[in-house]
Amino acid sequence: MASDQDQFQLASSQINQEARLPRKYTQEGQGAKKNISPPLEWYNVPQGTKSLALVVEDIDVPDPSRPIVPWTHWVVVNIPPTLKGLPEGFSGEEEEVGGDYAGIKEGNNDWKVPGWRGPMLPSHGHRFVFKLYALDDELHLGNKVTKEKVLESIEGHVLADAELLANF
Known part of the structure; x- marks a missing residue:
């Protein structure tokens, strides 16, 4: 069994111990x-990883016809395994950032x-799952x-996955 130090992990310097998603990452915003x-x-990242996805x-979105249907907030594919993370504000900037980020979609x-x-709103109290696949x-x-x-398309190709939970 792998120890926690060896385990594939996902983290964010901006999502604190209470796992709160800061307002600047929401549509409500924080100032500008x-x-x-x-x-x-x-x-x-596990050995043999060719890309990350x-x-x-939001795993707490109610649907009138069914109990819960997760609502997708972000999908990113073909992240090189050599990268150690994505910077704040990366979304929408992949072309401008270039370099190691160029192949990301x-x-x-x-x-x-x-x-x-x-x-x-009205999503307060909802849980957000960030799931990274190797x-x-x-x-x-x-x-x-x-x-x-x-x-x-990742079925049968997942070497490991890591999760980060945030609350709104």
Whole structure:
């Protein structure tokens, strides 16, 4: 059994012990800052990882016809395993950032637009799961990347996954 020090982990310097998502990462915003993607970092990427994929969901969205349907806030694929994280405000900037970030692709969230979209009222009290997958291959999903496409194409390719929970 791997010890905690060896385990694949996902963290954020901005999501504190109470796991609160700061307002600048939400649609409500904090001063001039609003809807900024939070910084993320990861540790102990498994050997053999060819790419990383990230899916962020609100797991407490009620649906009138069904009890809970997770709402997708962010999908990011083909993150090089050599990277140690994504900087704050990365979403929407991948072309400008370039370099090691150049091959990364942001998929559509459940608002049908690419990139990070933070929570807003009436979502207070909801839990957000940031889930990072270490994959043994790169994903080739065409132009329109969605959570459904990602989850379908990673089947059988996940070496490990790491989760970070935040509350809004």
